[in-house]
Amino acid sequence: MSEPKYRDWILETIDSLRSRKARPDLERICRMVRRRHGSDPDRTRAELEKLIQEQTVLKVSYKGSISYRNAAKVQRKSRKKSELTPDRSSGSGESLGEQAKHATFNNNGDSAHSLTDQEEFGDKDPESTGARQNLDPHPPAQTLAPAPAVQERSETILPQTSGNSCVSCGATDCTVGSGCGVKASAPKDKRLMPQAGGKCDSSDHSKDTNKDDVCDAASQHNTKSAGCGETHSPSREDNGDKAKKTCASASSSSSSSSGDVGNNNHLSRNKPQPTLTKPKLLRVGTTRAASENEASDQASADLGDRLVESVRSLTERSRATTATRGPTPLGLKEILGYLSTQSGLGEEKLTRSRVKAVLEREVARGRLRRTHLGHIALPTRGMGAAKPSARLLKSALQDRQLAKKVEVKPEEQPMVVDSTVTGREREEEEERKEKEVKIERKVGGEAQVPPAAGTAEVKGHGDTMVAKAVPPSSPSPTPTPATLNHTVKTEAQPSDEVMEPQKVSQPAGSEVNQVEEEEEKMDINDQQPPDTQDPVIMVSDAPCLTSSVATKSCSGCKMEVGVSSCLLTPTASPRDMGPSEERGMNGGVFVKVESGSMNPVDWTVADVVNYFTSVGFAEQALAFRTQEIDGKSLLLMQRNDVLTGLSIRLGPALKIYERHVKVLQKTHFQDDEAFC
């Protein structure tokens, strides 16, 4: 749960901004809170994230940019307009402390979302939207408390209301059949939405249960320097839009740009063009691209179902067989093998790249998750964090890119949402998740992992993730560093993706083989800022990651990593770094490098970082954390996801240190297991 104090501050800030007719975007909120209360922007963001997940604050895409709304007020509004649904509000909502303040009205929840939803879905079809969502206006706050509410929300309502949640977490709602809540607003503005970057402070999260998981996962990256982080800024191309926002705004809004450009979103397809005005849930929508991608999306969606099913089957099998150890790690190979054995699948051509792409998408959606080591696994409640993290990471990466383009200014990142999710799948997943959530709630024990959050996470992030992950189509803009092949996979066999062997090429940049290219594309997509890729936007907020994020505990990690650390990379900031241990614990992957062993390339960690930077992958470079210990250097990748994205480029380094990687992987794996 969010801290009451922060909740108040944030809501107050949002109200204040609104009252002065300023867009309550992440930057402004963070700035104002900092100014007024001295709160750390990262923390503010984290809290905001929590509030979003709690639906105390709604994250909406309005006029192409992300805005945050005081759910209570919004709801109120909606109520007036539509109906006052008694139920939701019912006390539960109030449960949240805040309610008191906001509560008064609260509960409708949707308003903001609904708006968004409407847009997305179809602009006006209230009913349709309403139907989906149920209209239930749960008060955001309540979310946590009442299980049912949450579920409903997520399921039905989400679309609209959820928008918020979706946006924020990205998740939940999204999953719901339609797109997620996150909608992108892509509307006329064409801007991409800025993302909210939520970062989750790990520290904070730890407190909070709910989101913690999610956040933490995400957290990893924080790029943001100071406060908000970074983000992406946007490069909005907007068509003229006003893009100029002040810096703060700029960051947020800027992203918008291409909104139209290339969204992959399915959701948007049907919809009419969004009007600028309504806030939407963030989703990526894209019209044009959508049509193009539709076919492929469908196919992939289908494949996605099978993939998920495959993972389930494989997971079950492994569990059955390895009760003690826990599920065996699943990699692309295993999944491919399984799929190939399945009837029907044979017909299709399941290329590795294709499966991988779909896999990524599913991971993004939250239907599958990637372990720290890069293995594929089913999402688990505990894992909630993982998904989000992925999302967040992606967003973070996007942000970084954007930031580069635009400026270095730190800010939040927008998440791109994709709406690729298929309704059916989502529904199934959601149902499953909801059940889990309910159970948890009943139990109460894990209050921390608030169901709501969990659900939200899942859903939301799914959306977002998907969007990015999938779109392979986009050409990789950035140069790819050449990589050496690494055989790393062999041992640890981290997920194929991660370890995918690559050709050996000079680090300096040579060309990449097709496989690599595909992978890179995927990676790039993930990383790509909305503007470059899809017009849509995202929402997640991923935040940043500050330090600790996720910390799940893993003693093992510490052991391996533990050491005094010093950042080699210029970019790395102490703050980001955090204790090496933490990082490791957070799920970061450490690549241990021994100084002399970099041959034949003879690179040092710093060289690797520099290399990436020089090749145009500064973001990746940033993703590393380096440490030197006793003459040995450690390359830390904040997240598994990140690692995956970078794996190609890191090929050489990974290869060289394969051994280390293995060890680390092992450690991580254990963590995951425990986590699960």
Next chain:
DNA sequence: GGTTGCGCACGCA
């Protein structure tokens, strides 16, 4: 330079 106030336009109901 940052913050705040507000006119105005936009889109929706």
Next chain:
DNA sequence: TGCGTGCGCAACC
């Protein structure tokens, strides 16, 4: 026509 929203500009600190 009313309302919510927020851009963009001016004023203020």
